[in-house]
Amino acid sequence: MTSSDNHVAIIGAGPAGLMAAEVLAQCGARVTVYDAMPSAGRKFLMAGRGGLNLTHSEPLPQFMARYREAALRLQAAIEAFPPEALRGWSEALGEPTFVGTSGRVFPEAFKASPLLRAWLRRLDASGVRFAFHHRWTGWDGEGRLLFRAPDGEAAVVADATVLALGGASWPRLGSDGGWVELLAARGVAISKLRPANSGFTVAWSDVFRDRFEGQPLKGVALTVGAHTVRGEAMITRGGIEGGAIYALSAELREAVLSLGQATLMIALRPDLDAAALTTRLSGVRGKQSLANFLRKAAQLSPVGIGLMQEAAIASGRPLASFSPAELARLVNAIPVRLTGVAPIDRAISTAGGVSFDEFDDQFMLRKQPGVFAAGEMLDWEAPTGGYLLQASFATGAAAGRGVLAWLNR
Structure with a gap:
């Protein structure tokens, strides 16, 4: 007292x-x-x-x-x-x-x-x-x-x-x-x-930004360096945010601040290995569009397929030219280049x-x-x-x- x-x-x-x-x-x-x-x-x-x-x-x-x-x-x-x-x-x-x-x-x-x-x-x-x-x-x-x-x-x-x-x-x-x-x-x-617990900026293409702003990525695994987190993320007009991003925000922030950028790897189907995905993606596509084929064969969401298209554009090759094995690898290792950290006044903490x-x-x-x-x-x-x-x-x-x-x- x-x-x-x-x-x-x-x-x-x-x-x-x-x-x-x-x-x-x-x-x-x-x-x-x-x-x-x-x-x-x-x-x-x-x-x-x-x-x-x-x-x-x-x-x-x-x-x-x-x-x-x-x-x-x-x-x-x-x-x-x-x-x-x-x-x-x-x-x-x-x-x-x-x-x-x-x-x-x-x-x-x-x-x-x-x-x-x-x-x-x-x-x-x-x-x-x-x-x-x-x-x-x-x-x-x-x-x-x-x-x-x-x-x-x-x-x-x-x-x-x-x-x-x-x-x-x-x-x-x-x-x-x-x-x-x-x-x-x-x-x-x-x-x-x-x-901290902030979003990050990404230079999305105009097509991807206009179509997928506000779309969630569910059940994904996100990796930076030796750190991997499973959860959800959200595409924003200027980048990416969400619970799984926040869990990695310290590592991502320090990489961006020290190197000017960071590469975030996104696995869309983390429970399926490359062999299983390759088998699924080796089926006959027929007259289906590539997006439809990926959606049905690998149970990918439209926003996930959009991320694969973004990665293909960055690589200089059309996604349609990827072999089943290359598509399988990309599904669980989509590189997304983070170019900046969202301002502190928009961070959660x-x-x-x-x-x-x-x-x-x-x-x-x-x-x-x-x-x-x-x-x-x-x-x-x-x-x-x-x-x-x-x-x-x-x-x-x-x-x-x-x-x-x-x-x-």
Whole structure:
């Protein structure tokens, strides 16, 4: 427990900030949540528009591996607030969860809005105050927090601060990365913010773009280097995106940024080997068009056949000139040249952020005693599937516990 005389400022009203506020308020701290937007959880609500994927049900060792290089840095926080705890927290707010066929965990209402409304009611009942339209602009010479507020500049005295300002994706919802310069000016090391779980640009032909924009690729296997992921992708007017792309986005992004391009290999029928496909494609075509023959013989979708046509054009040969064995090889090894990364403001999440070396084991900045940070502004990334929200909730809770330890030291 801590004294209600202690005022804690939470800057950022997303999942990480709200979870820190809840931990603190439950232990008696006087908490104010500041946010530049007009309301709380705007990106959280957007993330739930297609079904709120809270977390994932896979065993914790596999779960932690999704965080790649940052797994060890996040492990203690996630073990202290694991997926089971997040599911219990949701149920306590009147939103039981279920596990989908993919192992992803969703609230039964499938939406973010009922959960957020219940959460905000509980925070209000616990005494948490909210100050919206307050954009944080740094500190003054006396260490007070400065905000650009509706009535002008406001200076706030806080006994401790939790920064939960997100990354730089979806800036219209509040995460614009404006905090980077403020912390860098204090000597805090920050890895450059980069798009994560993003799409990539491809120079499709006009025919392919006009015909297949918005078409899904289902049940495919995508490979870059030694990394292969099975799932779905979506053709966009300017390139390709979707769950399987997001799972490879770190490798694809680094290749594009370092080499100027990356080659993505697409397998349309990953369950069939070359011999089986060759047998199927060696049948008599007769008067069928090539597209019809491929659709029937290999059960390929029109968009998949379109991708094969794109690869044939790039090779300088018409697809009709390919032998059955060559067609079979192409079905499961279609090269797609990615020429760029979609802009960060269109990415689902952000890579980069405040280096973990800047924190102690309570998520307090070593160079700013009493200032903690949580959520996506830390230097980690993860694929979609519940991992993003889980780490945001868990680090928010960890930062809240860190503040309590700091105030009670």
